[in-house]
Amino acid sequence: MFEFLDVYPWLLPFIIFFGRIIDVTLGTLRIIFVSKGAKNIAPIIGFVEVFIWIVIISQILVRANDIVSYLSYAAGYATGNYVGILIENRIAYGILLCRIYTQKNGKELVQMLNQVNFGATMTHGTGSTNEVDIIETVVDRKEMKTLALMLTQFDSNIFYVVEDVRTKKNGIFPKRKTILSRWRVGK
Structure with missing residues (x-):
């Protein structure tokens, strides 16, 4: 899958770094969706998160034998936490x-x-x-x-x-605007 890393080994730390950012960002979002009871979204995010993690870990175990790869892993983890929080604040789910x-x-x-x-x-x-x-x-x-x-x-x-x-029922709440409401006749 990553045979090109045999030719370009200097790419491995970058792949590890960005893979961890994506993986940890998804993990942060998954935890938030689980805590909000979003039982349809959380498993999908979890699947993608674990898949990326497995791919990154396998490359570390097979190819990574230097401190730069290890530092890339740790830096990707820290950055992923930060990016996950930024995205969560942006989508403001809840x-x-x-x-x-x-x-x-x-x-x-x-x-x-x-x-x-x-x-x-x-x-x-x-x-x-x-x-x-x-x-x-x-x-x-x-x-x-x-x-x-x-x-x-x-x-x-x-x-x-x-x-x-976590949940709400009944009461007075504003109607949500959907992306399709712009094109509905009479709305």
Whole structure:
């Protein structure tokens, strides 16, 4: 499979490095999809991840006999972790629960959130210094930046916490745009 490495042995560290980047990046994404319950995506990613790992390891065991190959393996692993985190942040897969605490009128914030199709529930509470309104909303991770901007515009002293949610059911959620919705007549 890699006979060309007998002629060009200097390519081996590069193949090891980039193979490990791809392998570890896929591993990082697979773990994230498993934790989110994506049972259809995770096995496919796992298959490709392990296949690449086997190919790289076999080349290391057969051909690698120098420190450069070993360093390429370690550097590819470290870089793959970094790249996996960057990609995961970019795709922003998942659902978040945002719990918001404000001393301003929470009903106004709930109305603002409802206007942009974020369902919200409000309760009253007593904080350490004052009465507060507590608003909870469930959003896709892709929407968190938009939500955070709205919250700081509403109240510059707002406090909120964000938690991962595995599943959601019922409620008010914005309709997802699909790639086909651009070309549907009347939409």
